[in-house]
Amino acid sequence: MAENKSIPKVLAIDDSELIHRLLEARLQGENLELHSATSSEEGLKKAKLLQPEVVLLDIGLEGMNGFELLTKLKEDNETQNIAVIFISATVEPMDRVRGLDMGAIDFITKPFDALELKARVRSALRTQYLVKMLEQRAQLDGLTGLWNRRYFDQRLEQEISEAKRHKRVLTLALCDVDRFKRLNDQFGHPFGDMVLEKVAQILSGGRTSDIVCRYGGEEFGLIFSSTNIERGREVTERLRVAIEEAAWPGNPDLVVTASFGVCDTECLDGDLTPEAMLKAADTALYKAKQNGRNCVKAAARVLKKKQDTI
């Protein structure tokens, strides 16, 4: 998985055009994309939309002042990790203390020195980059490079929430490598690790929008956004075949297989929750195992069943 190397964004929120022009001139040539907002309301909207790494925030904004806006940014999950630097003409130490205590990471006094401004923005961007990298690494599986269980749980919850809000369908698949213990026992753990790496590589070679995670042990979770169970089944069937056809160095006759259980949001009878989706996918996976392994089994569509009975 590639780390995010896109140009970092900086959002300046200040009601003075004089300051925006100055920032644009002074930050020209820096490796960043500068955006501007001239009111706190516009700033809040742009912070959510652009997800900048750093916000340069004036304290003396009309309406919602800088402190109030900082509180809003810190309260919102989407914006709470943005680094905020206060940039203000105030020289009151208590304002600085208040801002830093509220979660701002730095304070620049207007009028600012160009070199100091650049250095402080660069420092904030460096810190943000490292924080994001650590966050991302903490969510990756060390062996396969896929997202780990922690990320999977968070992401499934997010995706379900989005599916509910936008009334979109969502498919979840669980994949389990067949007879993995036997492979480990017969060929050794290093070979078992190689199998997991190869399967991970095949699973992540599907559609770019699919979210592939190592769920635990030899089990993988796949989240297919805006995808119904029929399409999810087609995708997993292709992946199943690719695993079955994979070649294993040093063991040309070996065939490794995997079983899949698939469900979508319309397979659930009660509330749409991560637990309910996982249970439905796990039940389907169990059926695939019971059915002789190396196959895809899909959960039944509850709505269809209800209509059938009418």
Next chain:
Amino acid sequence: MNSNQLKPTKKTNPIFSDFSDDDSMGKIIQIFLNEIPKRIELIETSFHSGNKEQLCKIIHQLKGAGGGYGFKLITSNAMAFEKKIKQAADNWQQATTKALEEFVDILHRAYAGRADSGDT
């Protein structure tokens, strides 16, 4: 311009930006200077109409920006003017007339120093 508007108090002695030689600043300094008459008018209108809030806002903006454009005198005078307004009570206009004159004079001097002013 209205009749209350202040004129430069003495023969204008231009001041220049500390960043006149900085190519990356030339264009925006020029815009800043060209906008000075509009800002003087706003300051004077706010002052004479008693619109303290509007006056404080524009002075605060110039305090924050002046030095950034290379005019430290604009920042220091704005700071002094802002402080006097905040300290003054009900008769704030009377108490700050001198500070207003000094501040507007600094703005006129900056404007006189712009590239196309004809002053040498």
